[in-house]
Amino acid sequence: MPREMTYRCYTCGTYEPHRQPRDDRERNVIRKLAKKRKGNAFVDDYWICVSRDRDCRNIRYAYDDNPFDPPVKMPEPE
Structure with missing residues (x-):
């Protein structure tokens, strides 16, 4: 089960709960971006x-709240 941590969110502008990718679809999206x-x-x-x-x-990197320019959101499942 993915863990949840509180990190600063670049688009929210505040500290929010974040989770790790939970399935292969999300992991593949992140793999391509990474x-x-x-x-x-x-x-x-x-x-x-x-x-x-x-x-x-x-989507943020653990050590960088804005790793992508422009920021990237995890697509909704189809």
Whole structure:
């Protein structure tokens, strides 16, 4: 089960709960983004905002609240 941590969310502008990717679809989205950013990255170093007040889904790197320019949101499941 994915863990949940509180991190600063770039798009919310506040500290919000974030979770790790929960399924292969989300892990594949992050893999593609991470390869563009670094060439090789550990998927579990990326977190998804799960703000209780808004439907954010912003993706952040564990050590960088804005790793993508422009910010990237996890797509809704089809």
